[in-house]
Amino acid sequence: MVHMDCVRKAHSCTTDPRKAAQEFHAMVSQPGMSLVIFFCSSEYHLDALAEEMKHLFGEVLVVGCTTAGEIGPAGFRDHSLAGASFAGSHFRVVAGQVDHLQQFEVDAGQAFAQSLLHKLMAEGAPADVDNSFALLLIDGLSLREEPVTRAFQTALGRLALLGGSAGDGMKFDKTQVYWDGQFCSDCAVLVLVVSRMPFRIFKTQHIVATEDRLVVTEADASCRVVKEINGLPASQEYARMLGIDASDLNPARFAAWPVVLTIGGTTYVRSIQKANADGSLTFFCAIENGLVLRVAKGVDLLQNLEQAFAEIRAEIGPPQLVLGYDCILRKLEITQSAARERIGEVLQENNTVGFHTYGEQFRGVHVNQTLVGIAFGANAVETSHV
Incomplete structure (x- = not known):
């Protein structure tokens, strides 16, 4: 049985922060949302954007970050807002924030991740490597991605962790993560998800x-x-x-x-x-x-990208959504490439929503110049439950 409405994606290209939030909300809003994730330009008035997002989504769990460029239904963009919502009928979610990353301690980080995992289990959602994964959004100028990623992955065991480091265009001045209705720096947000939808974690580089x-x-x-x-x-x-x-x-x-x-x-x-x-x-x-x-x-980026998505499609069918975290250096290369339009089309054809990062996290390792992501198939796995 196909459940195409359990995830909804959106992309607003208006530069007014409140209007962008309103357009985004109108496109992704659905009954019983368990998670909303978004990626936005740091050029927005972020206090106004945060206030409007909080007003519109209320008590729904919303996480996000600033970017070095956004990816969504409108293609590669700057000064835009892209993201997706996930229905509670198919996704069970818990999340938490770690602040003061400059004082991050590995033991405390592991305990934090384990506490989230225990909370997920306590809510009756059996989490294992086949139906669960972790998403990380982290301040891209904190210089703390390595210890944070290692600590979280160690605590989560075989559950795959992937994520992206927030950006701010090419300024390298201030990168921020959105949690609990506001943007903050020197922090990270960890999201654990149990999914009824088939998914595939991937990393590709050319x-x-x-x-x-x-x-x-x-x-x-x-x-x-x-x-x-x-x-x-x-x-x-x-x-x-x-x-x-x-x-x-x-x-x-x-x-x-x-x-x-x-x-x-x-x-x-x-x-x-x-x-x-x-x-x-x-x-x-x-x-x-x-x-x-x-x-x-580098070798042929377009060919590498097409091959990666061909493998995904062979395993789970055409993805109804791909969350993708793509390095800023890949963006620079794509911008200068004669294949830029076709690369954008490949991402759009595979329903990719994400952002250009200051770094990527994949299974406990902080990496660069890669596209990491998670692709969701269209058919629910009826034998598992959320």
Whole structure:
């Protein structure tokens, strides 16, 4: 039996915050909502947006964050509001917030995640790896994604965790998460979901490693700054590997030539945010002394995306909704690509709603330059219950 109305997606492109919230509410509102999730531009007057969202949705659980660009039925957008609602008939949800991330302690984080899991179980929703997952939204400038993600995933065991780091366009000034009717920084929201709908968690990237090795010889992991590579100033050595001058480094170069780390045979992208005046490089994730990285290059992003969705469709059929968290560096590459329109069409054809991030979280690892997400099929699993 097909249940197409158990999730509803929306995308408002008006720049007035209250009108955007009203348009969004009109499109996603449905009886018995258990969760509403949204992604919005930081260009909105966020206090006004928060106030209107609280007024419209009342006691419904609503979570969201600011972005580096929004993805929805209207395609790739800036200064818009996109998201979806989930019906309580098919989704059982619990959620909570962790603030003061600068003082985050792993033990406390694990206890928080375990308490949410116990709450879900206590409400009569049997949670297991086949019917449950976790969503994370986190301040993208907190620099705390690694310990938070690891702690939560450890506590959740085999339940898959995925999420995105909030953005603020290309300003890198203030990123915020929405919880309990207001936007806040230095915080994270964890959402646990038991679903009657079939779903598939996925991660895709179009990055392949070259043979060029970079050994991190001096780094400040807490600040995500690499000072030296191969014993030389980091930006100078990285630029030399690319065959360019360090003065020519820019976001487009970083998007085209990230670096990768191999862990247990799996390749994880470690993307560069910016080159600094002192010759160091700031990354989107923590880099430690002694790590051996490889320069990487992009292959066909469109082909990789089409293949990822083909695999999803083969497993669960055409998705009625995909929540997608797509790296800001992929957005920069897509913007300059001749295939931009077709890439947007592929996302729209697969009912993708999401945002461009300052980082992605996938099964306990903080990653870069990937698209991570969860795709929901159209047919309810009648043998499970919520």
